[in-house]
Amino acid sequence: MILSGKKIQSEIENGEITITPYKKERINPNSYNLTLHDELLVYKDNELDMRKHNEAEKIKIPKEGFLLKPGELYLGRTVEHTETKKYVPMLEGRSSIGRLGIFIHVTAGFGDVGFSGTWTLEISAIKPVIIYPNIEVGQIYFHTIDGDYELYKSGKYQNQKDIKESMMYKDFEK
Numbered sequence: 001m002i003l004s005g006k007k008i009q010s011e012i013e014n015g016e017i018t019i020t021p022y023k024k025e026r027i028n029p030n031s032y033n034l035t036l037h038d039e040l041l042v043y044k045d046n047e048l049d050m051r052k053h054n055e056a057e058k059i060k061i062p063k064e065g066f067l068l069k070p071g072e073l074y075l076g077r078t079v080e081h082t083e084t085k086k087y088v089p090m091l092e093g094r095s096s097i098g099r100l101g102i103f104i105h106v107t108a109g110f111g112d113v114g115f116s117g118t119w120t121l122e123i124s125a126i127k128p129v130i131i132y133p134n135i136e137v138g139q140i141y142f143h144t145i146d147g148d149y150e151l152y153k154s155g156k157y158q159n160q161k162d163i164k165e166s167m168m169y170k171d172f173e174k
Helices: 005-013 168-173
Strands: 017-020 032-035 039-043 056-060 066-068 074-084 088-093 116-125 129-131 136-143
Touching (some): 032 074
Antiparallel strands (some): 032 136, 039 074
């Protein structure tokens, strides 16, 4: 089941969910709006290789905005750090963002119970569109989990504070 906005608020107040920084006005009927940080990463190479660390360059999103180009993958991140050891966090783009043809994740909207950190966003646009820092870009919502479980402990993305490019290459090191 998905938590209601009132339940999310209650769980934040009793420490079961952490969202930092937190603003009560960003609570929705069954989600919380997250904002876009002012930095993006863009891979340097046009061809990416899963077996290697693909280098990326950092781009600052100016207050005047930054033009997203179709066919380009931009990695961004949320301003907010989230954590819960009791719920499964999920991330989706806001409908207003989607209606501009912007995707904030390709396949990585699913979080693991126990994940702690900022969320890396896989941003792409269907048409050229100008984005701005600190916009409410997505919404996080929380599912209950049934049955015994272990908390997420991956060393690849746990406790991330910056944008993280793919670390798929580490899967080949096993």
